[in-house]
Amino acid sequence: MGQTVEFTDTEFMICTAARLLEDRKTVFVGWGMPQLVAMLAERLYTPQLVQLFEFGAVGPQSLTPFVRGTMGGPTNVYRSLQWSNMNWAFSYAAAGYLDYGMIGAAQIDAYGNVNSTLLGGTYERPGRRFPGSGGGNEVASLCWRTILVMKHEPRRFVERLDFMTSPGYLDGPGGREKAGLPRDTGPWRVVTSKAVFGFDHETKRLMLLGVLKGLSGSGVLEGMEFRPPVVESVGEIGPPTEDELRVLRREIDPSGIIIRGERMQAAR
Amino acid sequence: METIIQGSAKIRFSHPDDFRQWVREHKRREMVEKLTTERDAIARLVADGDYIAYDFSSLTRGPQALVREIIRQRRKDLWVCAEFTLHETALLVGGGAASRIDVGFLGYGSYVGRAVSEGRVRVFDWTNGALAARMLAGARGISCMPMRSMLGTDTLRHSGARVVRDPFTGDPLCLVPALNPDVFLLHVHQADVYGDARVFGTNLFAPEAAMAARKVILSAEVIVDPQEFRRDPARTTLPYFLVDAVVHLPFGAYPAGVQACYDLDLEHIDKLNAIQTEEQMQAYLAEYVYGVQDHAEFLDRKVGWRKLQDLVRRATIREGYH
Numbered sequence: 001m002g003q004t005v006e007f008t009d010t011e012f013m014i015c016t017a018a019r020l021l022e023d024r025k026t027v028f029v030g031w032g033m034p035q036l037v038a039m040l041a042e043r044l045y046t047p048q049l050v051q052l053f054e055f056g057a058v059g060p061q062s063l064t065p066f067v068r069g070t071m072g073g074p075t076n077v078y079r080s081l082q083w084s085n086m087n088w089a090f091s092y093a094a095a096g097y098l099d100y101g102m103i104g105a106a107q108i109d110a111y112g113n114v115n116s117t118l119l120g121g122t123y124e125r126p127g128r129r130f131p132g133s134g135g136g137n138e139v140a141s142l143c144w145r146t147i148l149v150m151k152h153e154p155r156r157f158v159e160r161l162d163f164m165t166s167p168g169y170l171d172g173p174g175g176r177e178k179a180g181l182p183r184d185t186g187p188w189r190v191v192t193s194k195a196v197f198g199f200d201h202e203t204k205r206l207m208l209l210g211v212l213k214g215l216s217g218s219g220v221l222e223g224m225e226f227r228p229p230v231v232e233s234v235g236e237i238g239p240p241t242e243d244e245l246r247v248l249r250r251e252i253d254p255s256g257i258i259i260r261g262e263r264m265q266a267a268r
Numbered sequence: 269m270e271t272i273i274q275g276s277a278k279i280r281f282s283h284p285d286d287f288r289q290w291v292r293e294h295k296r297r298e299m300v301e302k303l304t305t306e307r308d309a310i311a312r313l314v315a316d317g318d319y320i321a322y323d324f325s326s327l328t329r330g331p332q333a334l335v336r337e338i339i340r341q342r343r344k345d346l347w348v349c350a351e352f353t354l355h356e357t358a359l360l361v362g363g364g365a366a367s368r369i370d371v372g373f374l375g376y377g378s379y380v381g382r383a384v385s386e387g388r389v390r391v392f393d394w395t396n397g398a399l400a401a402r403m404l405a406g407a408r409g410i411s412c413m414p415m416r417s418m419l420g421t422d423t424l425r426h427s428g429a430r431v432v433r434d435p436f437t438g439d440p441l442c443l444v445p446a447l448n449p450d451v452f453l454l455h456v457h458q459a460d461v462y463g464d465a466r467v468f469g470t471n472l473f474a475p476e477a478a479m480a481a482r483k484v485i486l487s488a489e490v491i492v493d494p495q496e497f498r499r500d501p502a503r504t505t506l507p508y509f510l511v512d513a514v515v516h517l518p519f520g521a522y523p524a525g526v527q528a529c530y531d532l533d534l535e536h537i538d539k540l541n542a543i544q545t546e547e548q549m550q551a552y553l554a555e556y557v558y559g560v561q562d563h564a565e566f567l568d569r570k571v572g573w574r575k576l577q578d579l580v581r582r583a584t585i586r587e588g589y590h
Contacts (some may be wrong), residue, residue, distance in 0.1 A: 031373070054396060055352065055470045057338040063585075067532070069354065070373070072470055074527045081587065083470045086351075086400035090275075094416060113421075117393060121385065123426055129381030130389070133423050134352065134373035138397035141417035164422040165393075178442030179420035180431070184447035 003268045007240045009152065010261035011248055012212055014040055015240040017149050017191040022098065026050045028139045030103035031071055033149050034254055036259075037102060039066065048187050054135035055079065056084035058201045064251040067111060067112040068258060088137070096182075101143030104135040105150045105190075107161050110124035110177055110226050112168025112187030112204045113174070116141065119151060123163070133165050140166035141181050145188035152192035153263070154223030157206075167203035193261060195220045196237060197228060201214030210235030239266035272440055274432040277392035278368075279428035279445050280319045280347055284409045287448045290482050293507055299494075301461045306337045306487065306563055309513035313483045314338055314346075318450035321403070321481065323348035325375075326356045326524050326540070327532050331453040333563040334487050335456045339363035340557050350374050350448060351472050355540040361389050363557065364551035370447075372396035374552075379543055380550045384565045393426045394486060396442045403473045404479030405446035445549040452481035455521045456505070457486035457529070458588070463511025468589040469527045471505075472490045478510040485513045487520040489529050517563055519576060528589035531582035533575065541554040 013031065018041035021027060029038045029051045038051050039062050050059045053071055057082035065266050066101065070076050077083065092098060105236055107115035116136055120127025168187045169175050177183055188203070190197040196210045206228040211220050217234045240248070253259045292572065314320065320338075335356045338346075343365045350357050351372040356378045359364040369391045374380055393558050394402075397417050405413040407510045418424040419431065419442050427444075434441035444497050454474055459465040465486055467474050477483050485505075491514070497504045523540070525532035560566040 030514040053470075055472055057470055067327075067534075069537070070327050070532070072324055073532065073585070074469070076590070077470060078585060079587065085475075086396060086473055086509075087404050087476065090417075092399065104548045117423070123384055124390075125387065126381070127385065128375070129384045131374050132371040132393055133395040134393075135396040137395040137421060137423055142420065158294045163420075164420075166423070170420045176420065177438075180416065180442070181419050182416055217428045234543075241478060 004265055005267055006267055007237050007245060007263050008259060008261035008262065010259050011069060011153070011240050011245065011265050012264060013149060013193040014248065014259065015244045017063060017102070017147060018045060018244070020189055021046050021049055024048045025104055025215060026052060026097060026100040027100040028039055028052045028054070028098045028143050030106050030139055031134055032100070032106065032138055034102035035071065036066060037048060037149060039064065039252050040244065040247055043251070044114060044243055045071050047091070050096060054090055055086050056089045056090045058082040058092070065254050066252050066258065088195045091140070093138060098143040099145065101139035101146040101178055103139050103146065103166065105148050106130055107156050108148065108150065108157055108160050108190065109158055109168070110228065111170060111172060111197060112148065112167060112206060113161055113164045113170065114188065117163040117165045119162050137166040140168070140187065142185065144185055146186065148190045150190070151193055151254065152194040152220070154221070157224040157226065169199065173202070173204050188240070198226040200229070207231055208234060210237045212237050212266060239268065269435055270433040272433060273424065275424055275427040275429045276294040277426060277428040279410060280328070280447070282448055283444050284411055284446065287308065287406070294559055297509055299462045299508060301361050301543060302463050303461045303491070304513050304515060306334060306517060308333065309485045310337045310341050313485055313512055314343055314451050316344045317346070319347040320451045320453065321351070321477050322356065323474050323477060324452040325352055326354040327537065328524050329455050329469070329521050329526050330524045331354055331487050331520065332356060332522060332524055333517045334453045334455070334485060334515070335359065336557045336563070337568070339365050339553065344575065349399060349447065350443040351396055358543065359553070368392070370399060371393050373400045379549060393423050394430065395423060398427065399447070400473050400476070401535065402444050402447035403476040403480050405444070406448040407476040410446060412445050415442045415444060418442045447472045447480060447542050449477065449481040451483045451485065452477045454478065454491070455487045455526070457526065458490050458492045458496070459486050459514050460492055460494040461507070461514060462494060463508035463514055464494060464507065465506040465511065466503055467505045474505055478506045478586070484511045484512055486514070487515045489518055489526055491516050502518040515585070519567055520563065522567070522571065524581065528586040529583055530576070530579040533579060
């Protein structure tokens with residue numbers, strides 16, 4: 001029985017997000033970690049998932065190993081169905097063709113609003129300046145369901161964002177529609193390196209759905225500025241499988257640079 | 269149309285009729301040979317205070333040699349369209365060339381981040397979709413483009429966008445102002461001496477920006493016969509009359525890769541990634557920008573034939589790039 005597996009929290013995050021993707025659907029893949037998630041899902045779970053990159057690669061079948069920082073290179077966009085450019089990619093999303101969107105976040109609030117612009121200080125003199133929206137705002141605005149992928153640091157979960165870069169449910173039920181965003185869109189899951197969150201259907205607030213096997217719900221929430229409610233039976237999320245680790249470590253990131261992180265352990 | 273929200277950013281804006289007048293007076297319709305050096309192209313066509321845009325990035329087909337020349341010629345006060353940008357924006361800031369940045373994506377921004385915090389450069393936030401839409405509006409000769417993103421966010425409030433009441437639906441609608449850059453820099457796979465050009469693979473907004481910009485400078489891996497374009501018209505990215513200068517710059521995207529030509533140089537990119545402090549930035553610029561006269565000397569003395577040969581050899585993926 002209980003074989004113990006060792007992995008990093010980053011590996012767990014990528015695997016958990018990959019398991020959420022749905023085959024024979026479309027997903028707008030944001031720059032960075034979401035690319036690895038999509039590559040893993042394509043190889044193990046969702047061979048017919050159609051990815052979209054924001055400068056117009058439709059259905060790329062990225063080659064491994066993943067080259068850090070790239071998205072438009074020949075290995076990234078290999079054997080796409082179509083290559084065009086940004087206005088076309090965002091058109092697909094705006095016209096309703098993107099079932100899922102996947103982006104990262106530096107900070108998140110209870111309504112799944114995201115900050116990837118700045119931390120601390122003022123807008124004119126930020127404490128720390130980040131890349132900004134990129135295509136993240138478009139993904140969060142236009143895809144039917146957005147998946148947020150971020151490292152599990154409790155201090156990133158705040159009552160009030162330093163800056164709202166991309167929209168979650170804004171200020172609550174009806175907020176998106178009132179602002180003019182497309183009907184029936186919004187954040188669906190938040191995958192961290194320790195847990196998975198969803199959104200309460202009524203209140204549109206973040207709720208804890210599952211944690212890595214071996215961790216406790218309360219432990220995972222400790223240190224957050226607000227306490228997401230926990231569903232009645234918090235799911236137990238299995239650690240990375242052998243296949244997942246093989247694909248991640250041998251194929252996608254043999255250098256180990258991107259998948260490195262906090263060392264974790266769990267029983268299979 | 270009622271304005272509901274007005275974003276606070278400054279914008280570089282011109283009336284579509286002013287842009288049309290520029291096109292009428294300055295974009296030559298006759299076929300003129302435009303082959304020149306990077307020094308001449310930048311000297312003639314990029315002025316202090318210009319708004320510049322470029323396509324693609326410092327990892328893939330970016331006009332890096334042209335950007336280095338802009339820094340070398342000590343341009344000042346440029347306003348940069350940072351659509352999906354990586355290191356080149358940091359270099360422009362480090363070289364004192366950029367004073368304002370429209371941010372779609374400011375990757376590898378810890379150096380730029382500090383410049384922003386210190387007040388050396390002003391940023392205006394947009395989204396990648398907004399900047400692409402602005403460029404499309406600029407190309408379409410209209411003042412703005414409606415969008416259904418940016419709504420509800422601080423990004424919008426700090427951008428130059430406006431939320432109005434949509435006259436057809438009654439819903440709030442985001443309008444982004446047209447962008448007509450002063451200069452658009454594009455590194456292409458193939459061009460002829462008149463400026464007809466082909467870009468293979470994807471691009472950010474190459475056709476739109478080339479139509480929207482007052483001045484277009486191409487650097488090209490290869491100069492081809494003009495008849496090539498007429499043999500396969502669907503593959504033409506830009507017709508010649510959009511273009512003001514063509515510079516034949518093999519490896520002009522280095523350290524970025526160019527699809528089916530050469531791979532990116534991860535070693536050199538790590539040097540760029542390592543730049544954190546002002547000291548490190550100035551050391552990089554001294555060695556790789558100011559310390560060489562031009563791209564040819566840069567390749568010769570700072571990169572070397574063996575490295576270039578290795579990068580060419582590693583560009584094995586050719587499908588679709590022809």
